Amino acid sequence: MSPSHRKPNTLLTHLGREPKKQHGAVNPPVYHASTILFEDVESLRAAKEIRMRPDAVTYGRMGTPTTMALQDSVAALEGGYAGIAVSSGLAAVTASIMSFVQAGDHVLMTDSVYGPARAFCDSTLAKFGVETTYYDPLIGSDIASLIRENTKIVFTESPGSQTFEVQDIPAIAEAAHAAGAAVLMDNTWGTPLYCKSFELGVDVSIHAGTKYIVGHSDAMLGIIVTSQAFYEKVRRGVMSLGHSAAPDDVFLGLRGFRTLSVRLEQHHKNGVALATWLQQRPEVARVMHPALPDDPGHELWKRDFSGACGLFGLVLHPVAQSAVDQMLNHLELYGMGYSWGGFESLIVPTDPRSIRTATDWNAQGPSLRIHAGLEDIDDLIADLEAGFERLNRAVAAE
Numbered sequence: 001m002s003p004s005h006r007k008p009n010t011l012l013t014h015l016g017r018e019p020k021k022q023h024g025a026v027n028p029p030v031y032h033a034s035t036i037l038f039e040d041v042e043s044l045r046a047a048k049e050i051r052m053r054p055d056a057v058t059y060g061r062m063g064t065p066t067t068m069a070l071q072d073s074v075a076a077l078e079g080g081y082a083g084i085a086v087s088s089g090l091a092a093v094t095a096s097i098m099s100f101v102q103a104g105d106h107v108l109m110t111d112s113v114y115g116p117a118r119a120f121c122d123s124t125l126a127k128f129g130v131e132t133t134y135y136d137p138l139i140g141s142d143i144a145s146l147i148r149e150n151t152k153i154v155f156t157e158s159p160g161s162q163t164f165e166v167q168d169i170p171a172i173a174e175a176a177h178a179a180g181a182a183v184l185m186d187n188t189w190g191t192p193l194y195c196k197s198f199e200l201g202v203d204v205s206i207h208a209g210t211k212y213i214v215g216h217s218d219a220m221l222g223i224i225v226t227s228q229a230f231y232e233k234v235r236r237g238v239m240s241l242g243h244s245a246a247p248d249d250v251f252l253g254l255r256g257f258r259t260l261s262v263r264l265e266q267h268h269k270n271g272v273a274l275a276t277w278l279q280q281r282p283e284v285a286r287v288m289h290p291a292l293p294d295d296p297g298h299e300l301w302k303r304d305f306s307g308a309c310g311l312f313g314l315v316l317h318p319v320a321q322s323a324v325d326q327m328l329n330h331l332e333l334y335g336m337g338y339s340w341g342g343f344e345s346l347i348v349p350t351d352p353r354s355i356r357t358a359t360d361w362n363a364q365g366p367s368l369r370i371h372a373g374l375e376d377i378d379d380l381i382a383d384l385e386a387g388f389e390r391l392n393r394a395v396a397a398e
């Protein structure tokens with residue numbers, strides 16, 4: 001199918017499927033393969049020449065037709081050239097960065113980045129002689145003043161998955177490109193459906209497929225989508241590091257992909273409804289959700305995103321941590337666990353201060369992160385309401 005003139009919901013339904021080639025079965029089969037056999041010695045030799053093509057099946061690690069169905073689908077939906085599936089979102093982050101840098105290079109990294117990505121820069125990159133400078137996520141075109149001659153990439157994550165600042169990606173991309181640096185974006189929050197990162201000037205878009213693409217909290221997956229200009233560079237980087245994605249997990253990614261739009265619509269609705277309700281609560285100092293009209297990032301979000309996922313944050317008024325613990329313990333519908341993007345609601349305490357160096361996190365009270373799942377909104381609100389009652393009882397008992 002030629003994706004260019006189709007609308008997103010049609011693409012989600014039809015990309016990456018060729019029933020005629022597979023006995024009429026609607027979905028591509030799961031190829032379990034390491035060895036790929038060649039017809040003759042000539043095609044065996046040719047495998048080396050063709051292996052950079054996104055559709056080349058040459059060895060299990062480089063992917064099978066199952067992998068390619070997912071890679072092509074995500075890339076086409078987002079508007080990139082091609083996709084590369086790896087075993088986790090973090091592998092997608094680190095392999096993308098590694099593809100661009102060598103000893104002596106410099107990386108600009110948003111201060112709002114996913115914690116383990118920061119840890120990678122501070123440990124592995126530093127160990128190999130690559131310097132990282134963290135920058136204010138709201139820097140916009142002033143990023144130009146931080147770009148050095150040896151700056152190879154500007155890494156963005158918008159909105160930040162703990163503090164939810166929306167970055168001005170087009171302004172950052174313009175400044176980066178003028179100085180010869182590539183722009184990488186962790187687009188997990190926006191998904192390939194709600195944020196068309198390549199239209200914003202991004203060169204490499206990174207997805208923790210583990211989150212909404214898999215969508216059911218039951219597999220780990222990373223997907224890197226690149227522009228044509230950078231495909232070979234990143235493909236070679238991923239290949240040299242030995243990354244791969246397991247066939248059954250890729251299949252779960254493809255299965256999740258089909259319903260991305262209907263699920264996200266409900267995550268969006270529930271997330272905004274919860275965030276709006278929380279804004280009215282006396283215990284809440286601030287809600288961090290770019291789809292709220294009074295959020296500082298709202299205008300940029302409206303310009304660059306066509307929807308919101310279910311993940312957002314909030315800051316409580318100063319209160320003893322033990323009272324917050326009373327609220328969190330005994331919640332019936334919100335699971336407590338890292339990750340997000342599954343069908344179910346989650347809540348975790350966050351500590352933004354511990355993962356920032358370029359900017360201050362000056363909130364006074366404790367902060368929380370909520371993932372609004374697909375449950376009924378009345379039940380989700382009632383459960384939080386009971387939680388606030390426990391919090392208030394604990395405060396009163398002090």
Ligand SMILES: *Cc1c(COP(=O)(O)O)cnc(C)c1O
Nearest residue numbers: 088089090114161188208210221
């Ligand atoms: C979860 C997450 C990742 C890492 O994904 P894994 O599949 O858990 O390795 C990367 N970036 C963001 C923004 C995430 O939330």
